[in-house]
Amino acid sequence: MLFNTLEFALFFPIVFVLYWFVTKRSLRLQNVMLLAMSYYFYAQWDWRFLFLLIFSTFLDYFSGLQIHRTPTHAMKRVWLIISVGINLGFLGVFKYYNFFADSFANLVGSFGFEAHPVFLSVILPVGISFYTFHGLSYVFDIYYDRIKPTTDPVDYALFVGFFPLLVAGPIERATHLLPQIQSPRQFEMAKVVDGCKQVLWGLFKKVVIADNAAEIVNLIFDGHQDYGGSTLLYGAVLFAFQIYGDFSGYSDIALGTARILGIELLQNFNFPYFSRDIAEFWRRWHISLSSWFRDYVYIPLGGSRGGTWMKVRNTFVIFLVSGFWHGANWTFIVWGALHALFFLPVLLSGKNRSNMSIVAENSMLPSWRETFNMAVTFFSVVIAWVFFRAEDLGHAFAYIGGMFSPTIFSKPAEFSMQLAALVGFFLLIEWVGRRGKYGLQDIGLKWPRLARWAMYYGIMFLIFRFTGKSETFIYFQF
Amino acid sequence: MKQFLKWLALFMLLPVAIFVITLYSADGRTDPYYLRFTTPPQSSLIVGTSRAAQGIQPHVLDSMLNANGRAVKSFNYSFAIGYSNYGAPYYESIKKKMDPAAQNGVFIVAVDPWSVAGDLATVRAGIPEYEWTFLRTLNNVNMSPNVEYLMEEYDKPLLNILVPDPRKVDDRLLLHEDGWLETNLDLSPSTVTERTAKKVKEYRDTRLNSSAPSPWRLGYLEITVDLLQKHGEVILVRLPVHSSMLVLEDQLMPTFDRTMELLALRKNVKYLSIPVNDREWSFTDGNHLVPSDGAKVTKLIAEELLHP
Numbered sequence: 001m002l003f004n005t006l007e008f009a010l011f012f013p014i015v016f017v018l019y020w021f022v023t024k025r026s027l028r029l030q031n032v033m034l035l036a037m038s039y040y041f042y043a044q045w046d047w048r049f050l051f052l053l054i055f056s057t058f059l060d061y062f063s064g065l066q067i068h069r070t071p072t073h074a075m076k077r078v079w080l081i082i083s084v085g086i087n088l089g090f091l092g093v094f095k096y097y098n099f100f101a102d103s104f105a106n107l108v109g110s111f112g113f114e115a116h117p118v119f120l121s122v123i124l125p126v127g128i129s130f131y132t133f134h135g136l137s138y139v140f141d142i143y144y145d146r147i148k149p150t151t152d153p154v155d156y157a158l159f160v161g162f163f164p165l166l167v168a169g170p171i172e173r174a175t176h177l178l179p180q181i182q183s184p185r186q187f188e189m190a191k192v193v194d195g196c197k198q199v200l201w202g203l204f205k206k207v208v209i210a211d212n213a214a215e216i217v218n219l220i221f222d223g224h225q226d227y228g229g230s231t232l233l234y235g236a237v238l239f240a241f242q243i244y245g246d247f248s249g250y251s252d253i254a255l256g257t258a259r260i261l262g263i264e265l266l267q268n269f270n271f272p273y274f275s276r277d278i279a280e281f282w283r284r285w286h287i288s289l290s291s292w293f294r295d296y297v298y299i300p301l302g303g304s305r306g307g308t309w310m311k312v313r314n315t316f317v318i319f320l321v322s323g324f325w326h327g328a329n330w331t332f333i334v335w336g337a338l339h340a341l342f343f344l345p346v347l348l349s350g351k352n353r354s355n356m357s358i359v360a361e362n363s364m365l366p367s368w369r370e371t372f373n374m375a376v377t378f379f380s381v382v383i384a385w386v387f388f389r390a391e392d393l394g395h396a397f398a399y400i401g402g403m404f405s406p407t408i409f410s411k412p413a414e415f416s417m418q419l420a421a422l423v424g425f426f427l428l429i430e431w432v433g434r435r436g437k438y439g440l441q442d443i444g445l446k447w448p449r450l451a452r453w454a455m456y457y458g459i460m461f462l463i464f465r466f467t468g469k470s471e472t473f474i475y476f477q478f
Numbered sequence: 479m480k481q482f483l484k485w486l487a488l489f490m491l492l493p494v495a496i497f498v499i500t501l502y503s504a505d506g507r508t509d510p511y512y513l514r515f516t517t518p519p520q521s522s523l524i525v526g527t528s529r530a531a532q533g534i535q536p537h538v539l540d541s542m543l544n545a546n547g548r549a550v551k552s553f554n555y556s557f558a559i560g561y562s563n564y565g566a567p568y569y570e571s572i573k574k575k576m577d578p579a580a581q582n583g584v585f586i587v588a589v590d591p592w593s594v595a596g597d598l599a600t601v602r603a604g605i606p607e608y609e610w611t612f613l614r615t616l617n618n619v620n621m622s623p624n625v626e627y628l629m630e631e632y633d634k635p636l637l638n639i640l641v642p643d644p645r646k647v648d649d650r651l652l653l654h655e656d657g658w659l660e661t662n663l664d665l666s667p668s669t670v671t672e673r674t675a676k677k678v679k680e681y682r683d684t685r686l687n688s689s690a691p692s693p694w695r696l697g698y699l700e701i702t703v704d705l706l707q708k709h710g711e712v713i714l715v716r717l718p719v720h721s722s723m724l725v726l727e728d729q730l731m732p733t734f735d736r737t738m739e740l741l742a743l744r745k746n747v748k749y750l751s752i753p754v755n756d757r758e759w760s761f762t763d764g765n766h767l768v769p770s771d772g773a774k775v776t777k778l779i780a781e782e783l784l785h786p
Contacts, residue, residue: 006629020479189482196486453489460493464500464637 001044003253004206004467011041012257015163019261020187027184031158034261038163042127045167049125052090053161059086060135061156064142064149076143083139087132094128099328127167129325133292134160138174140296147174155181162263164254168247170268170288177265185262194441195259197456201429201440202252204459208466209426210245213238216414221389224399228407231414232399236382239389241423244273247286252438271434273381274359276373278342279352281381289325293318304347311347316340326388331396335387342380358434422462500640501623506653508639509632511612513653514555514575516622521580522552522710524657525572525702526588527563529717529765531556533772534586534779536656542780543584550584554657557613563593564699565607567614572702574619576709583710586779587703589738590716591731592685594699596692606694660769663762674764678722681765691731696741703745714742715779716751720764724754750782 001007015037023030043050063083067076092100105116138159141147150156159178165171220227220235227235251268258265272284282290294303298318304311316337323336346352359374360366366374383400390396426439433439440459444452506513510531524534536552543550555575562568596607612631618624628636652660663669706712716738719727727734735751742749752775759775760768767775 006626009629187479187482189479192482456489457492461637464493464496465635467635 001041031154035154035158038161041163042166045126052125056135057157057160060139061153063139067142068149080143087136091132094125096328130169130171131160133171141174164257165265168250170251170266171292172266180263192260195256197440198252198256198438200459201438202249203463205245205249208422208462210242210249212419213242217242224402228410229403229405230408230410230412232403234412236386240382240385267437271430273378274374274434275377276355276359276370277346277377279346280355281377293322315344330393331387331390335384338384500636504623504639510651510653510659513655514657515619515624515627519577519620520553520575521577522550522583524552524554524556524586526556527559527593530588531659532661533717533767533775535658535772535776538773538776539780546784552584559592561611561613564695564702567609567611569698569702571613580709585706585712587712587714588717589714591727591734594695595689596695598688598690601690601692661762674720677763677765681726686726686730712747714738714749718752718754718759720761721754721756723764
């Protein structure tokens with residue numbers, strides 16, 4: 001069930017009514033209902049994988065209790081290893097097995113040996129990377145004594161399986177979400193209206209920006225050999241907007257949906273394309289994943305405390321792992337490595353925390369220097385996106401080779417004035433609303449109701465105008 | 479809460495009104511399939527691929543049969559090849575479209591080698607074809623307006639129905655309420671020749687080499703006949719095509735007519751293979767009959783039903 005489908009348009013009002021009207025008086029009943037609806041939501045993709053989700057949930061719930069109850073550190077460690085091992089084992093089998101088998105065959109092939117690995121014919125359970133990381137953060141936090149485990153299996157199962165975040169995040173932390181699940185939620189009109197607005201803006205990003213950009217991006221990436229440099233650059237820039245519209249649009253819908261139910265999820269995007277350096281970009285892009293890797297990989301490795309070599313090593317580890325998390329393909333690993341290369345100069349020069357606030361915080365327009373820095377950061381990110389989007393490394397290198405050719409100064413083909421206008425409108429709203437949690441949040445709050453509604457109607461009109469392209473969300477594959 | 483619901487209802491009034499008007503504005507120009515999913519379950523059906531969709535005209539069939547004392551109201555439930563070749567999705571969809579109480583209906587089952595051919599690799603591997611077509615996913619086929627189809631399967635923006643994009647308006651296709659897809663194409667000899675050459679090339683280059691007669695599809699044709707036979711008289715019909723298209727079909731399945739004759743014999747139904755004759759039949763592209771010849775071929779089928 002996708003957020004932008006008829007099923008969800010019918011599903012969510014039912015949840016809303018059951019949640020705020022039927023089960024409101026009992027927190028327990030409300031959570032049980034929410035869990036049942038979340039499992040129904042998940043089963044719409046493939047009900048068989050529901051068992052995997054339930055097993056993973058039970059494993060982490062039980063491991064969490066055991067880690068907490070076991071008196072000796074050695075036994076705590078054993079339970080942690082069991083939980084992490086099985087979780088990563090599932091991820092390995094479903095997501096990475098074929099990649100390793102293929103890479104192994106290629107490696108021994110390069111030494112003149114022949115290997116015939118057995119490949120698995122399995123489909124990737126949707127959301128496995130996300131709910132596995134939910135569970136891992138929970139057991140890590142218990143192991144490091146940051147939280148106490150919950151003794152209520154329903155609360156824990158809802159923490160992992162809450163439908164807005166189940167298939168593509170944000171990757172929640174037990175410290176943030178569990179207390180909300182365990183406390184009664186109050187209906188607050190301002191929050192619910194804010195949630196509706198965020199859903200609207202998320203739909204706009206997905207349906208109007210991402211799906212429209214996808215049509216041209218697919219055309220250019222699939223037939224890259226037929227296009228000149230300027231068109232390839234145009235395709236790469238459009239992909240940057242496609243993936244941002246797609247993923248941050250999904251996150252906005254997830255956050256808005258949860259807020260309508262009185263639950264605050266972690267902010268996942270914070271206007272990343274207005275970043276002035278790559279460190280700022282990573283504080284604003286897929287925040288829940290970046291902070292997960294920071295807290296559970298980077299800091300345990302020593303973070304940026306050690307010498308230069310330690311910093312370089314840890315930076316590469318975190319970016320390579322992050323790339324590999326996205327998919328079992330060398331393209332994602334190179335994407336991660338490129339970001340590590342972009343990040344290192346900022347880190348080593350000690351400037352990685354020099355842009356902590358939003359750009360042009362107290363003015364309408366950025367300075368020339370800020371504009372230049374934003375452009376350089378955006379262009380670096382665009383280059384890396386080529387690897388993320390390409391089918392394989394050969395495709396990516398051919399694409400970039402074609403991009404940096406004399407034809408980069410020619411007029412791009414496949415240029416769409418309509419799409420340019422839509423992206424322009426999108427950027428304008430994001431820029432004006434950059435101090436909020438999402439673009440539309442604070443815009444028009446002081447306008448007369450009619451003017452504000454006219455703006456919302458305009459956005460709804462655009463969504464209806466462009467529905468029907470039925471592109472799935474990119475991050476579902478991860 | 480009450481205040482929220484009041485404002486929400488007020489705010490949603492306009493979008494919901496536009497949405498409802500949009501749904502009710504969908505018609506035979508919306509796309510080549512929509513109206514087929516908006517009628518009640520039917521008691522007489524024409525099934526097959528786009529040849530049947532464009533060729534067999536229910537109003538012609540009904541008027542001939544009614545004039546001869548057979549009260550029939552037929553409905554064309556044929557789609558394009560790729561959707562309505564015989565197989566699980568089409569069979570299940572036909573089942574949904576059938577009135578379960580129907581008796582004494584008339585069922586024209588249009589057949590040709592492509593409609594029972596499968597992917598070559600799949601056939602060789604001996605595994606069933608698996609098609610994720612909209613006929614498989616569409617649950618409601620008897621609903622007006624068909625919200626499910628328009629929201630889930632209609633591949634253009636919804637607002638296109640209400641405010642068609644003037645650059646993309648296609649007035650060459652009109653789907654009638656009885657399911658007949660009328661075409662209004664340029665029929666000048668040079669255009670038809672060009673279209674025919676293109677169509678034959680497409681079939682030769684892309685379909686012929688990658689297709690093979692599929693026992694699985696033949697099996698589904700057989701159970702489709704079984705299903706329809708429970709509700710009335712079934713006739714298997716092979717519509718005429720251009721001779722250059724027939725050459726390809728003979729390469730794909732040289733024994734097609736014999737296979738259909740045997741099937742008809744086994745099921746005790748009629749099989750009408752209309753001979754190919756480029757002088758007698760006119761096509762828009764070598765594959766689909768022009769509307770006037772569609773009427774002619776429908777009359778032939780009606781005569782076969784009336785005077786076997």
